[in-house]
Amino acid sequence: MTERIGVYVCHCGSNIAGMVDVAEVAKWAGEKLASRGVVVARDYKFMCSSTGQEIIQKDIKELGLTRVVVAACSPHLHEPTFRTACERAGLNPYLCEMVSIREQVSWVHTDKAAATEKSKAMIAGGVERVIYNEPLEPLRVPINPNTLVVGGGIAGIQAALEIADQGTHVYLVEREPSIGGHMAQFDKTFPTLDCSACILTPKMVQVGNHPNITLLSYSEVTNVDGYVGNFTVTVKKKARYVNTDLCNGCGLCQEKCPKKVIDTVFEAGLGYRKAIYRPFPQAVPKYPVIDRENCTFFQKGTCKACQKFCPTGAIDFNQKDEYITLQVGNCILATGYDVFDARRISQYGYGRLANVFTSLEFERLSNAAGPTGGKIVLRDGVTVPQTVGIIHCVGSRDKHYNNYCSVICCMQSLKFAHLVKERTGATVYNFYMDMRTAYKDYDEFYQRVLEEGTLFVRGRVAEVTDAARLPGEEGKLIIQVEDTFIGKQRRIPVDMVILSVGLEPRRDAKELGKLFGISCAAAGWFIERHPKLDPVATMTEGIFIAGACQGPKDIPASVAQGAAAAARVVGKIQQKEISIEPIRASIDKERCSACRICNNLCPFKAIRFVEATENEPAYSEVNPALCQGCGTCVAACPSGAIHGTAFSTQQIIAQIDGLTSLKPGGDGHGARVEAEPVPA
Amino acid sequence: MTDTFEPLIIGFTCNWCSYRAADSAGLGRMKYPPNIRLIRLMCSGRLDMAFVLRAFANGADGVLISGCHPGDCHYLEQNYKTQSRFLLMRRLLAQMGIEPQRLKLLWASAAEGAIFAEEVTKMTEEIRALGPLNWKQRMMKDEGHSSAVGSQPTAVTGGAQ
Helix, strand or coil: CCCEEEEEEEEECCCCCCCCCCCHHHHHHHHHHCCCCCCHHHHEEECCCCHHHHHHHHHHHHCCEEEEEEEEECCHHHHHHHHHHHHCCCHHHHHHHECCHHHHHHCCCCHHHHHHHHHHHHHHHHHHHHCCCCCCEEEECCCCCCCCEEECCCCHHHHHHHHHHHCCCCCEEEECCCCCCCHHCEEECCCCCCEEEHHHHHHHHHHHHCCCCCCCCCCEEEEEEEEEEEEEEEECCCCCCCCCCCCCCCHHHHHHHCEEEEEEECCCCCCEEEECCCCCCCCCCCCCCCCCCHHHHHHHCCHHHHHHHHCCCCCCCCCEEEEEEEEEEEEECCCCEECCHHHHHHCCCCECCCEEEEEEHHHHCCCCCCCCCCCCCCCCCCCCCCCEEEEEEEECCCCCCCCCCCCHHHHHHHHHHHHHHHHCCEEEEEEEECCCCCCCHHHHHHHHHHCCCCCCEECCCEEEECCCCCCCCCEEEEEEEEEECCCEEEEEEECCEEEEECCEECCHHHHHHHHCCCCCCCCCCCCEECCEECCCCCCCCCCCCHHHHHHCCCCHHHHHHHHHHHHHHHHHHHEEEECCCCCCCCCCCCCCCCCCCCCCCCCCCCCEEEEECCCCCCCCEEEECCCCCCCCHHHHCCCEEEEEECCCCCHHHHHHHHCCCCCCCCCCCCCCCCCCCCCC | CCCCCCCEEEEEEEEECHHHHHHHHHHHCCCCCCEEEEEEEHHHHHHHEEEEEHHHCCCCEEEEEEECCCCCCCCCCCHHHHHHHHHHHHHHHHCCCHHHEEEEEEEECCHHHHHHHHHHHHHHHHHHHHHHCCCHHHHHHCCCCCCCCCCCHHCCCCCCC
């Protein structure tokens, strides 16, 4: 045995030492694994501390270690730490192997003897494996300085502006005709009651005019190829039927279009738009789009009113969807949320009882630019409500729908209460389960609404009905609720009900995640790299997330995440190149039988078949730039011609041998079973 | 130590979902029996049939293959290939005199520590009920020589796409 191996067993305070006899494990490794090349085995309180790392470095230098095994926490936590420590002492970082005796042993097992024994077996596995580890050099790839931002809501806008201001180019893709997102629909923002449009539109205009931003509105990402630093993204620019080079945004076409359509997107179904439309007057870009489904010309073949009246001749009925290809180095997904469909809770009557509104409808109703000009009225469009009930947690914190808290609803409901009170003087009831007003100035706003005389009933509403039973209930909506403070059922008649609906992941979040190679948690929100320490990165290098696509959040948090994601991207761009893990497959031409089994196994199209020539038989080869290192081809090759670095067949077979060298339930003192030699 | 049979189970996990499920079981201090020992691969698609046979030949009583849920594979679709290999392997194991139930496939996402712990507990009990495998001894008795297994892992690879 030529390798000189050092084994280091971490106590992790009492996290490991409390369940595993670490001193015994180290002693065992030093004695029993000496024949496998272990020349030193030590235990230490915190291997990841600088003192712990220095112990390893000192041993590498003084004892001439050629391999290191660290038995500690999960490699997902500290593999980089120990690899870097080895590198500092002159040992190739890939010659260091970690064994997870915390997550996989001390934290999950309850029998100390068994835990100690399992730790030994796992270290034996690590030692056998590390013998076959190869020194590797990380691959250096240049980073394309361009960035893709998907989603033009406030998070995406913030991210795009931060990156563009710093001097590199951004492609901002938005699927609606205008950027602005949900924030553009709101009237006021809590807790300051800033006018939403007043603070948003300057930013939208900045995006529209920025020399470093290419705005691709009414567009969707259809394909993503490549890897960090070098993504190739295909974007479908849906046909607007308006030539944006000619259009000056005068809006005459909208005025002249004879076809009125209920606007279910921007106006939340409360207002109308035309078949050619711009969602709202401040839209960026200013160009309208023709809604093909509703356009009289596209459906019936005649009309063309917009074309007739357009002063610049910008209407182009022959426009086609266009696919464009972008080269970018990093991507930020800021795709936001969908609102909970209140129809799913039938007992609240939304869609059946006219005067039950959703929070998004109310936003439009109270918006000065909305369908009623900001007048808060019932569905008939004229009657001002005398009594309004606001129901919290609709679709949130409810095991039948979504378990999570949607974060924004308490503050949003308080804002509604304030606006109703201010504009109509109506009596306002809030039906809540718990009042959640964390963050700066939020609770002060709650106090203010309390002082304004809004009434609060603690309890989950059972039903909203129009079936009057008691005097005074005729013609009203009756909210049936258990008031948990007085322990009684109450029936409260109101004129208008507002359902504070929760936030849900975008219906197509899963597909989009798949496109970009990131995953969604059970509820459907994108998963961040670390919930506390890395909230905007994802498990896929070069793909970042910001805003509500990661989980429900309000405007300040979305803006902060947009800026955070931008900072991460700018940091990457400034590195100019990035090192990626050299975990790759390669094919030994001599052993390849050209059977082509591997060719169709690779979803990244990294394997290319080279036809036979006069001098050389046919073979397959791997393009290392496209290979992602999954190893599926390595396992499938019947000739054993494919080598997978860092996870070679030899390494894994050796690890199996180590792991099986100690049987469970033994005396724990490790009569090792020698396996047959590892085949080359 | 008690007299109950303590099976040895080797588990193969992918780097992205199931290894992280084991991590999250640890973080949540969810308990499961210490009979399983894990090997991390980048993808469950890396699983070579030779690994499974080597584990059984070395005295493992059960083998767990674990990866991302269908549709969630970090490498897009490689876990489907794992699944077809798994089905093939179970049939092959039966022909080799190994109860197919000793090979188990588990999809576990990074968030499913509880499922991972629960399934490992269940599998340990199932293997315990099956009793020791002692495959190598069995083979040697049947065929009168010892080189039938474990010596040529690469010769039995591949096939399933």
